Amino acid sequence: MWWDNDSTYRGNGKSNDFYFLSTISPLGEGEDEINRQWVHLSDELKSDLIAFLKKHNDSYGLQLPREDDLTSYDNANYLWLSYELINTIRNYNNAMRNPETHEVLPYCGQIPYVQLRIKSLASSVSSAYPSATVNQYGAALRPHYVIEFENSFLALFMKKLCELFDDNPQIIENKDGVKRVAYQFRAPIYRLKPFDKYFETRHDIPATIFHTAVKMLISHELAHVGLGHLDLNEKDHVFKSDVENIRCEENEADIQAVCWTIGARFLESENHQLEISLDDLAEELSLSVFTLYFLFTWNYSVDERVWNKDTLKEYGVQDHLPYQLRAYSVLNTAICRLKHIGEWSEQEGMITSDNQPVTKKLMEEIIQEAMTMVHSYEVSLHMTQVKTEEVCELDDLGKKDEIEKMVRNEINERPPQLDKTQIPWKLGCEPEGQAELNSVCKRYQYVRQKLAESGTYCALRPGN
Ligand SMILES: [Zn+2]
Incomplete structure (x- = not known):
């Protein structure tokens, strides 16, 4: 075997109960690109999760929603996603309680029972982001919310990350069977700051990003549930039929989800000490901001990333803002959130596990690092990437000189300078981008009022 990269999570995960499988490792028997597993669970962990989920569903008197091969207690991917969902709900519900009395805080509620389904229907990746529905599954029996994930989306997203x-x-094997690494092609992203420093721990990165992205997606769908969007849309079809209302709800769900994702560690902390060291916190938060950006831009090619003054006009008004503005909006929200966390932490005296204070200055450094990551990612898309498969193929054909040429190209390549029109989020800085974002904000007051009348589980923040 040419490459030994079947574990991406926390280095060599072979002995662990849980790790993510790299999608560039060879396919297993009966697997294809879409239906391959990207989660490994030990037998013990698997049976623990099955028991946990069955008990959870039994307590609501419900079966799995349309059980099949994907939505199944036998599917490790499903078990892991469901566990993440339940865990996320539990954390948010705890955050909406008084830590001492455990009473629900004023204007807050508790997110109710939500199930998960993995489907295999979408034909295009752009329509494949998860969605939440209510009353679609067993409505007569017992109405409840179900979050639907597209299997192909998850598989392709992980593949892109890997x-x-x-x-x-x-890896070259000599005649005695001794293997050695002859040359390490570095993906372009590792040739740029700050990702260069992650090269030694590169096996962790796809898994860390994948995990954060899934949390963000779950949080987005839970925000629709928690803020009462699903209930209002179900009740009021006139409201639902106005696409500007839906666009406003989508933007609100993004904002709420970013705040939850970025603030999770602070929401979960029961005292003033975080369970993470200062360096790890900085790494985690900057990678999280990068993840949010990556999540909304990953499936657009270099050509599709170029925008001009007509891009927004041509897109028009749809359920979601165009991906460039969504990317701008999540970055903007994440930066505001980090600044707020910095201020709040200074006031409250938050410290890390190694007794370092969490400060405004730290948050500014994290923001800088995250924005450098975003920029380097954009630059890396314009650089030569040597793919493992290509090299293997050339080697099999004995074309050593072509491999050598690739090595020379990689060593000599200088990162290109990008124009603002090549960087999607920068469309949000343009007057037309700002105008579009403002039109969403204007609608907030009306949507908030409708939501407040209809009832929500989470406290509504004041409109802006
Ligand atoms: Zn949504």
Whole structure:
């Protein structure tokens, strides 16, 4: 075997109960690109999760929603996603309680029972982001919310991450069967700051990003549930039929989800000490901001990323803002959130596990690092990426000189300078981008009022 990269989570995960499988490792028997597993669970962990989920569903008197091969207690991917969902709900519900009395805080509620389904229907990746529905499954029996994930989306998203962070070692075996790494092609992203420092721990990166992205997606759908969007849309079809209302709800769900994702560690903390060291916190938060950006831009090619003054006009008004403005909006929200966390932490005296204070200055450094990551990612898309598969193929054909040429190209390549029109989020800085974002904000007051009348589980923040 050419490359030994079947574990991406926390280095070599073979002995662990849980790890993510790299999608650039060879396919297992009966697997294809879409239906391959990207989660490994030990038998013990698997049976624990099955028992936990069955008990959870039994307590509501419900079966799995349309059980099949994907939505199944036998599917490790499903078990892991469901566990993440339940965990996320539990954390948010705890955050909406008084830590001492455990009473629900004023104007807050508790997010109710939500189930998960993995489907295999979408034909295009752009329509494949998860969605939440109510009363679609067993409505007569017992109405409840179900979050639907597209299997192909998850598989392709993980594949993209593994390719982007492909460590691509060229292993040569001598006649005695001793293997050594002859040359390490570095994916372009590792040739740029600050990702260069992650090269040694590269196996962690796809998994860390994948995990954060899934949390963000779950949080987005839970925000629709928690803020009462699903209930209002179900009740009021006139409201639902106005696409500007839906666009406003989508933007609100993004904002809420970013705040939850970025603030999770602070929401979960029961005292003034975080369970993470200062360095790890900085790494986690900057990678989280990068993840949010990556999540909304990953499936657009270099050509599709270029925008001009007509881009927004041509897109018009749809359920979601165009991806460039969504990316701008999540970055903007994340930066505001980090600044707020910095201020709040200074006031409250938050410290890390190694007794370092969490400060405004730290948050500014994290924001800088995250924005450098976003920029380097954009630049890396314009650089030569040598793919593991290509090198293997050339080697099999005995074309050593072509491999050598690739090595020389990689060493000599200088990162290109990008124009603002090549960077999607920068469309949000333009007057037309700002105008579009403002039109969403204007609608907030009306949507908030309708939501307040209809009832929500989460406290509504004041309109802006
Ligand atoms: Zn949504």
